[in-house]
Amino acid sequence: MxxxxxxxxxxxxxxxxxxxxxxxxxxxxxxxxxxxxxxxxxxxxxxxxxxxxxxxxxxxxxxxxxxxxxxxxxxxxxxxxxxxxxxxxxxxxxxxxxxxxxxxxxxxxxxxxxxxxxxxxxxxxxxxxxxxxxxxxxxxxxxxxxxxxxxxxxxxxxxxxxxxxxxxxxxxxxxxxxxxxxxxxxxxxxASAQRERSEQRETAQLMRRPAINIREEDKVRHQTLMQRIAKESNEHVLWREG
Known part of the structure; x- marks a missing residue:
């Protein structure tokens, strides 16, 4: 050695x-x-x-x-x-x-x-x-x-x-x-390594957050809005392409 x-x-x-x-x-x-x-x-x-x-x-x-x-x-x-x-x-x-x-x-x-x-x-x-x-x-x-x-x-x-x-x-x-x-x-x-670890911890905490609980009435409103956008654009919408 x-x-x-x-x-x-x-x-x-x-x-x-x-x-x-x-x-x-x-x-x-x-x-x-x-x-x-x-x-x-x-x-x-x-x-x-x-x-x-x-x-x-x-x-x-x-x-x-x-x-x-x-x-x-x-x-x-x-x-x-x-x-x-x-x-x-x-x-x-x-x-x-x-x-x-x-x-x-x-x-x-x-x-x-x-x-x-x-x-x-x-x-x-x-x-x-x-x-x-x-x-x-x-x-x-x-x-x-x-x-x-x-x-x-x-x-x-x-x-x-x-x-x-x-x-x-x-x-x-x-x-x-x-x-x-x-x-x-x-x-x-x-200090730079400490900052990097802090950012990693913050990211990990964000990833561990529970899923958002969406109410049924909000889902209905969202679907209605999407249908309206599709109709007004003659069905040329990104989520239906490809």
């Missing part, structure tokens, strides 16, 4: 409220070996101010990204890199929410059907009622993170790779391990 460890840094918490990505990092892991990997890394100009409280978390300020490309300019390169892989993300709804909204906004193919593993869900099953953020998991599995003063998408992706391998049996994959692979669409519901 070709695994793609993925992480993003953003301007805030909600793409629906206008927050955007400022960095995306991904690390390819093949044959459960972290020694020979390919990486994808890109800073992104979000087209909006980065709040100071967010800069304190990941260290990426407006000056750092002012000359970087918008997501639309690197979207195809990103899609090419992850194609054919399974995404491994810690708290998948967050990162996928930003990526899928960005892809939709720039008219690129989306990743609704791409397989995704959420290591936060896995960790909560393995270590219930414990801290399960990436730092806590690194400490639990004795994965060195002393070089990590701030969050960074590529570094966090590398750490996530080490964590995932440790959680699933190291070099030898545990056959009994349930990684909970799901399509991306089960983690994120885009």
């Amino acid at each position: 070709r695994l793609i460890m993925l992480d993003t840094e953003t301007t805030g918490l909600s793409p629906q409220q206008g927050d955007r990505m400022v960095e995306i990092g991904a690390v390819e892991v093949c044959n459960r070996d972290m020694r020979q990997t390919r990486t994808f890394h890109q800073y992104i100009n979000p087209g909006r101010k980065i709040p100071a409280e967010v800069v304190r978390i990941h260290g990426i300020d407006d000056a750092r990204v002012k000359d970087e490309p918008r997501f639309s300019a690197i979207a195809q390169d990103f899609l090419d890199f992850i194609q054919g892989g399974t995404l491994v993300i810690h708290n998948a709804p967050f990162d996928l929410g930003f990526i899928m909204n960005e892809l939709e906004a720039c008219g690129m193919p989306n990743i609704h059907d791409m397989p995704v593993i959420d290591t936060l869900v896995m960790a909560k099953k393995q270590f219930p009622r414990q801290r399960n953020n990436l730092d806590a998991l690194c400490d639990r599995f004795e994965i060195a993170r002393g070089h990590r003063e701030l969050h960074g998408a590529l570094l966090d992706s590398e750490l996530l790779g080490e964590v995932y391998l440790a959680m699933t049996g190291g070099k030898q994959f545990s056959l009994g391990m349930d990684t909970g692979v799901k399509p991306a669409s089960e983690y994120v519901q885009l």
Whole structure:
């Protein structure tokens, strides 16, 4: 299985409220070996101010990204890199929410059907009622993170790779391990998809409405009107043609 460890840094918490990505990092892991990997890394100009409280978390300020490309300019390169892989993300709804909204906004193919593993869900099953953020998991599995003063998408992706391998049996994959692979669409519901489902529900409700109960006197009036129309048109009426 070709695994793609993925992480993003953003301007805030909600793409629906206008927050955007400022960095995306991904690390390819093949044959459960972290020694020979390919990486994808890109800073992104979000087209909006980065709040100071967010800069304190990941260290990426407006000056750092002012000359970087918008997501639309690197979207195809990103899609090419992850194609054919399974995404491994810690708290998948967050990162996928930003990526899928960005892809939709720039008219690129989306990743609704791409397989995704959420290591936060896995960790909560393995270590219930414990801290399960990436730092806590690194400490639990004795994965060195002393070089990590701030969050960074590529570094966090590398750490996530080490964590995932440790959680699933190291070099030898545990056959009994349930990684909970799901399509991306089960983690994120885009506004367009929600509108489509709403329209489908409305149509289904209309189709399920009971038949109209027509009174006999109304049927007689209708038949009389049809006969009158036929007579006045010398019997040249559509419902009698063909």
